[in-house]
Amino acid sequence: MPQNVIEIHGLTKIYTMGEVEVRALAGLDLVVDSGEFLAVMGPSGSGKSTLMNILGCLDRPTAGSYLLDGVDVSKLDRDERAVIRNAKIGFVFQSFNLLARTSAVENVELPLIYGDLGWSRAERHQAAMHALDRVGLKGRENSHPSQLSGGQQQRVAIARALVTEPAMLLADEPTGNLDSRTSEEIMGIFQKLNDSGKTVVLITHEPDIAQHARRVVTVRDGIIQHDEKVEQHRVDLRGIPPPVAPVAAEATR
Amino acid sequence: MRSSVMRLGNITMVGLRAIARNKMRSFLTALGIIIGVGCVIAVVAIGNGATKSVENTINSLGTNYIMLFPGASTSSGARMFTGNSTLTADDAEAIKTECPAVAYVSPTVRAAAQVVAGELNWGTSIQGVSEDYPLIRSWNVSQGTFFSDQDVKSASKVCVLGSTVVDNLFPNGEAVGQIVRIKNVPFKVLGVLDKKGGNMMGQDQDDTIIAPYTTVMKRLSGKTKIDMIQLSAVSAGQVQEAQNQIDGVLRQRHRIPPKGDADFQMRSQEEIAQASGQQTAILRLLLLVIAAISLLVGGIGIMNIMLVSVTERTREIGIRMAIGAKGRHVLLQFLFEAVTLAIVGGALGIAFGVGASLAVKHFLQWPIVVTTASVVLSFGVAAFVGIFFGFYPARKAARLDPIDALRYE
Known part of the structure; x- marks a missing residue:
């Protein structure tokens, strides 16, 4: 396994809107080691979202190189990027993005359906159950998203991101739709996963949330302006109630 | 190879679930095909029965028969x-x-x-x-x-x-x-x-x-x-x-x-049979045109609903793409959904058509001939309609940009 999960040099993205060219990224360099917990901050219009799209292999840079887990993904076509997204990236979104009317465990199994692992249904189910267990949702596997609280839904999303054992978790404002206590809870899960060796890249505009990472970079005008190690704000997981919150379950009935 | 076959199975399951989730809508969509195929089967059965009985009477005239009448x-x-x-x-x-x-x-x-x-x-x-x-x-x-x-x-x-x-x-x-x-x-x-x-x-x-x-x-x-x-x-x-x-x-x-x-005309049994055969051919052509139109309408219904469904599920498509679905996975999912609607509609239509034919036979005592050819043909056409009219919406889904699809509200 290579040392660097992300190795980006001279990353440039230019959007052409009619006659006007907008330079969203202007030769950005970034190296992320395996096992890091990185937060990417920046105001809107800074190029943060563009960076996130390229990091997540949803988009291609106009120029520059991007090595993800040792693979140059900057020139891949649509289908090749889909394969990379499936195998190497675990997405966590602000709005959870779970499939409605689909149980938690089925949501978590979803990436395995598109992968090349060739697993049987039982193997997929087992992997999904294990991932749910890791985010503390054991026992809620048959609940549908509408029966789960926001925090629980985000846990399902994290389990879905984990299930393929990707090279990195890419979380885009994962706490944007949650209250502060639940946000702490979710950040605690990321910290725990990071402690066990997972590389986590967190995109956020909230400084409080960014303080949960070990390293914070700030993007402005398409390049990285600040890059600093931070004293991690640890979430005390002991203070957090068990994940299967009976109150939330009652409330959604 | 094994894994791609299995994945195909999984993707078809995804399509099936989508149909099961929207039972009422799926039924209404399939109704166009059900009625189309049912009508084809019933009308062809009645037409065949009529033709058959005409043929029987003409044949019963005997092959030597000649009719001579004033002209x-x-x-x-x-x-x-x-x-x-x-x-x-x-x-x-x-x-x-x-x-x-x-x-x-x-x-x-x-x-x-x-x-x-x-x-x-x-x-x-x-x-x-x-x-x-x-x-x-x-x-x-x-x-x-x-x-x-x-x-x-x-x-x-x-x-x-x-x-x-x-x-x-x-x-x-x-x-x-x-x-x-x-x-x-x-x-x-x-x-x-x-x-x-x-x-x-x-x-x-x-x-x-x-x-x-x-x-x-x-x-x-x-x-x-x-x-x-x-x-x-x-x-x-x-x-x-x-x-x-x-x-x-x-x-x-x-x-x-x-x-x-x-000032006289003659018709042999063969000529009578031919004249009647021409009439029947025109009747059959007419039926075929009606059948084609009804299946076309059914197909357009499927396309319409599939387009609505693709738009409605843009975000779902974005999620699937973000976690690794390729364009063709999405294409297959929607295509399979459309084909399933058409095929299930076709099967129900056959049941409906055969039932209607038997009812006509029983209550009106009309001669009815349900042919395997008409069943197989209308089923095949239904499946084809599903593929043909399902392809455009499915391709539209497959070509969505994952970034836009994820942002879609």
């Missing part, structure tokens, strides 16, 4: 069919004696009358024919006897009854030897004909009384000309020869030059 005639330079027959009993006699390729000849006259037997009466058609008639139509008596050439020559007041007439005038079944009064003329019943059933026009062929043509002309209709001549050639191979000979004899008798327009 357009030229009077004062104007060609028209006046309704006045030019055929006489002597023509029939001449054909019988002068045409070696003709085996049997029967002049035919028709009349309609109210027939009375005791206290019962029944309106029916009277056919005046010669003693050759049973041989031409291969139609025999089941009781009693047919009338003889002597009866024809002497214009005897005798007759033979069709079974429907017997049912109505002699409910006890004892008809032979009884007297029926036709226009107040007493006729002696010599025999009862075999039951023959409906003819190609749906008329009951057994609702008739058959008497010597001489008697009918003299006592009932008062006509001097005959309505038509029914004949049979000595063999199926001699039909054309017989027609040529008849043509020659009649032209001579009616003084028509060889190139002139004849």
